[in-house]
Amino acid sequence: MPxxxxxxxxxxxxxxxxxxxxxxxxNLKIRFVSMGLTRGVVVEMIRRSILGDPIEFKVRGxxxxxxxxxxxxxKVRKLGGEK
Amino acid sequence: xxxxxxxxxxxxxxxxxxxxxxxTGAKQYIGNWPGVTVEKKEGEKIFxxxxxxxxxxxxxxxxxASSIDERIARDYIVFEKPDVIVNIVDxxxxxxxxxxxxxxxxxxxxxxxxxxxxxxxxxxxxxxxxDALSKELGVPIVPTIATKGVGIDExxxxxxxxxxxxxRYRPPKVKYPDTIEKAIMxxxxxxxxxxKDINTRWLAIKLLMQDKGxxxxxxxxxxxxxxxxxxxSYVEKIRSELGEDPLFVIAEARYGVISEMMQRVVSRAYVExxxxxxxxxxxxxxxxxxxxxxxxxLWSVFLFTFNVAAPIVDGIDLLFGWMGEIIGSWDINxxxxxFLVDGVISGFGSVLVFVPNIFFLFLAMAILEDVGYMSxxxxxxxxxxxxxxLHGKSVIxxxxxxxxxxxxxxxxxxxxxxEDRLTTILVNPLIPCSARLPVLIMIASIFFGRYAPLAVxxxxxxxxxxxxxxxxxxxxxxxxxxxxxxxxxxxPYRLPSxxxxxxxxxxxxxxxxxxxxxxxxxxxxIIWALAALPPGxxxxxxxxxxxxxxxxxxxxxxxxxxxxxxxxxLFFGFIAKEVFIDVLGMLMGEDHEAQLGAMxxxxxxxxxxxxxxxxxxxxxxxATIKSETGSWKWTIFVCLYELILAFILAFAFTGxxxxxx
Numbered sequence: 001m002p003x004x005x006x007x008x009x010x011x012x013x014x015x016x017x018x019x020x021x022x023x024x025x026x027n028l029k030i031r032f033v034s035m036g037l038t039r040g041v042v043v044e045m046i047r048r049s050i051l052g053d054p055i056e057f058k059v060r061g062x063x064x065x066x067x068x069x070x071x072x073x074x075k076v077r078k079l080g081g082e083k
Numbered sequence: 084x085x086x087x088x089x090x091x092x093x094x095x096x097x098x099x100x101x102x103x104x105x106x107t108g109a110k111q112y113i114g115n116w117p118g119v120t121v122e123k124k125e126g127e128k129i130f131x132x133x134x135x136x137x138x139x140x141x142x143x144x145x146x147x148a149s150s151i152d153e154r155i156a157r158d159y160i161v162f163e164k165p166d167v168i169v170n171i172v173d174x175x176x177x178x179x180x181x182x183x184x185x186x187x188x189x190x191x192x193x194x195x196x197x198x199x200x201x202x203x204x205x206x207x208x209x210x211x212x213x214d215a216l217s218k219e220l221g222v223p224i225v226p227t228i229a230t231k232g233v234g235i236d237e238x239x240x241x242x243x244x245x246x247x248x249x250x251r252y253r254p255p256k257v258k259y260p261d262t263i264e265k266a267i268m269x270x271x272x273x274x275x276x277x278x279k280d281i282n283t284r285w286l287a288i289k290l291l292m293q294d295k296g297x298x299x300x301x302x303x304x305x306x307x308x309x310x311x312x313x314x315x316s317y318v319e320k321i322r323s324e325l326g327e328d329p330l331f332v333i334a335e336a337r338y339g340v341i342s343e344m345m346q347r348v349v350s351r352a353y354v355e356x357x358x359x360x361x362x363x364x365x366x367x368x369x370x371x372x373x374x375x376x377x378x379x380x381l382w383s384v385f386l387f388t389f390n391v392a393a394p395i396v397d398g399i400d401l402l403f404g405w406m407g408e409i410i411g412s413w414d415i416n417x418x419x420x421x422f423l424v425d426g427v428i429s430g431f432g433s434v435l436v437f438v439p440n441i442f443f444l445f446l447a448m449a450i451l452e453d454v455g456y457m458s459x460x461x462x463x464x465x466x467x468x469x470x471x472x473l474h475g476k477s478v479i480x481x482x483x484x485x486x487x488x489x490x491x492x493x494x495x496x497x498x499x500x501x502e503d504r505l506t507t508i509l510v511n512p513l514i515p516c517s518a519r520l521p522v523l524i525m526i527a528s529i530f531f532g533r534y535a536p537l538a539v540x541x542x543x544x545x546x547x548x549x550x551x552x553x554x555x556x557x558x559x560x561x562x563x564x565x566x567x568x569x570x571x572x573x574x575p576y577r578l579p580s581x582x583x584x585x586x587x588x589x590x591x592x593x594x595x596x597x598x599x600x601x602x603x604x605x606x607x608x609i610i611w612a613l614a615a616l617p618p619g620x621x622x623x624x625x626x627x628x629x630x631x632x633x634x635x636x637x638x639x640x641x642x643x644x645x646x647x648x649x650x651x652x653l654f655f656g657f658i659a660k661e662v663f664i665d666v667l668g669m670l671m672g673e674d675h676e677a678q679l680g681a682m683x684x685x686x687x688x689x690x691x692x693x694x695x696x697x698x699x700x701x702x703x704x705x706a707t708i709k710s711e712t713g714s715w716k717w718t719i720f721v722c723l724y725e726l727i728l729a730f731i732l733a734f735a736f737t738g739x740x741x742x743x744x
Binding site: 019020026027028029030031032033034035036038039040041046047048049050051052053054056060061062063064065066067070 | 143144145147175176178179182183292293294295327328330331334335338360361364365368370371373374458462463464465466467475568569570571572573574575
């Protein structure tokens with residue numbers, strides 16, 4: 001399964017979080033963690049905003065929006081199946 | 084009667100304010116947290132032999148504290164030590180909510196869980212074994228449905244049992260990987276030598292998570308610096324052994340505990356339900372439709388604010404006119420009569436007339452917030468706003484600014500980073516508020532005939548353009564901070580609760596009334612005195628102090644072509660922009676429009692419109708800027724940059740329009 005960054009998913013695609021970029025700023029790390037964006041969790045890409053940024057994801061049963069640049073810090077493994 | 088202090092904490096969008104309103108009713112006290120401008124809400128409830136004082140903490144997802152809001156919540160729990168903590172948990176979104184719960188329990192605090200939104204959880208097919216969950220977490224749980232007032236009394240009686248020590252706590256111990264446990268043991272051992280008040284295990288975990296606030300706190304205690312450096316070396320060790328930040332390892336261990344619990348206490352039935360929120364979002368956050376719909380909603384808010392309030396506004400206007408006539412017929416001291424008629428009624432009254440508009444605007448805003456639309460607006464526009472150094476959430480204050488800059492400035496509170504919030508506040512007065520509209524309309528209709536609407540409209544374009552332009556300048560030159568993150572929840576849409584919306588409107592509206600009313604009233608007294616004194620002069624006549632003042636300012640404004648009456652009107656317009664018209668009326672008499680028409684060229688008139696839009700915020704806005712930024716420096720900064728900008732632009736536009744016409 002290919003390893004991507006979270007901002008590279010297309011609408012409706014799901015992926016599992018496998019790690020973070022070493023450059024992730026500390027305040028963003030805290031945010032990711034308290035919002036439940038932790039390793040092993042499955043994230044579904046829902047939609048992009050006007051101009052393609054920010055991006056809305058579904059995680060742990062709720063919806064969260066991240067900027068493209070923020071989602072780029074999260075490494076994911078794409079899960080096959082639904083398009 | 085014994086008093087107990089209860090902190091109310093929870094994730095954003097879990098129905099916290101609804102539950103808080105149910106607990107305390109309308110008896111709320113709104114203040115500010117010490118040192119910051121975030122609203123502090125408190126309320127009381129008499130229950131049995133107790134007076135329970137509830138403190139509403141800002142919504143937070145954890146005790147990691149990356150924004151002012153979160154820092155307030157964390158510091159209150161850890162340092163103020165309330166008797167009991169009510170943790171509101173969204174039953175329909177259990178696993179993310181329980182992360183905060185575990186952190187709270189780790190601090191050693193006495194937590195009571197209000198398991199809210201039980202009805203929504205049920206409709207989603209989520210079935211929670213409340214007793215089992217309570218045993219797992221070792222804390223009491225009361226199921227509630229805040230929107231229907233269900234579970235409020237039970238919650239209060241559990242709070243009292245906890246305060247009386249009748250409930251025993253058996254909190255679970257989250258087991259972290261061995262390397263981390265070893266570090267926690269050693270660090271908390273060291274910590275117990277220098278601090279007694281705060282749970283040392285929790286502090287040790289926070290040090291390993293490299294929580295900035297806690298690191299600074301420990302460093303501030305004698306002997307703390309060494310402990311922090313011990314913790315730092317452990318962080319490095321863990322990072323090299325486990326290949327990951329301790330922050331992530333600790334968080335994952337917590338979520339691990341949560342998901343194991345969930346498997347034991349939650350059962351899910353498959354419910355085939357249409358996700359209404361998702362359907363709405365497909366339209367409201369649509370790539371093409373999203374923006375037009377946003378503008379349509381804005382337009383309806385304006386129609387609502389102005390049309391619905393119009394009869395009340397007219398009523399108040401009539402009332403003041405009638406009072407003016409009555410008082411005018413009284414046989415009293417002429418100075419006192421002039422004070423009542425010219426000062427209180429036409430001055431202060433002209434501002435009070437706008438109160439219904441402001442209340443309706445707050446109402447519309449409360450509804451949009453309560454429904455959950457505001458976060459969609461931020462989502463739609465973040466990218467565009469970021470190009471101007473602003474945040475997605477900066478749109479809301481700008482939108483509200485068209486009605487009145489005061490709620491606009493106040494609504495910037497939800498923006499996390501101080502730099503983004505300040506910039507949003509500092510550019511807000513450039514958005515033409517509804518008080519400037521009558522002034523613009525008056526000038527435009529005298530000079531521009533059928534092009535008047537276009538002239539007025541161009542002022543709105545100019546205002547928005549200037550606000551964005553100044554935002555870039557401020558962000559590039561003065562407030563070059565980090566861009567605040569946009570990790571934001573998009574909560575499900577909910578029907579607004581009447582109680583929450585009304586209390587919301589009332590809290591904000593009455594605060595405006597108190598603050599602005601006080602300032603505007605004092606200012607009215609001063610203006611009236613200037614126009615009526617020294618004794619015996621014609622009101623606002625050439626011998627009055629107002630006129631002397633006008634002639635003092637006139638030389639500065641002469642390059643723009645304005646005479647002393649306009650100078651006085653502009654000066655008084657600083658109190659409230661619409662006063663500009665009243666002052667001209669007072670000083671020039673009935674035919675002031677014709678006089679004005681003869682006095683200025685169309686180009687100068689256009690320059691005057693620009694000047695009116697840009698120059699200094701009104702007094703009430705300034706008072707709000709002062710209270711929201713907590714700084715005289717920023718308040719003066721706004722006045723100065725606006726004045727300078729007004730002169731330059733009025734001059735430039737006068738020249739430019741002169742060339743075209």
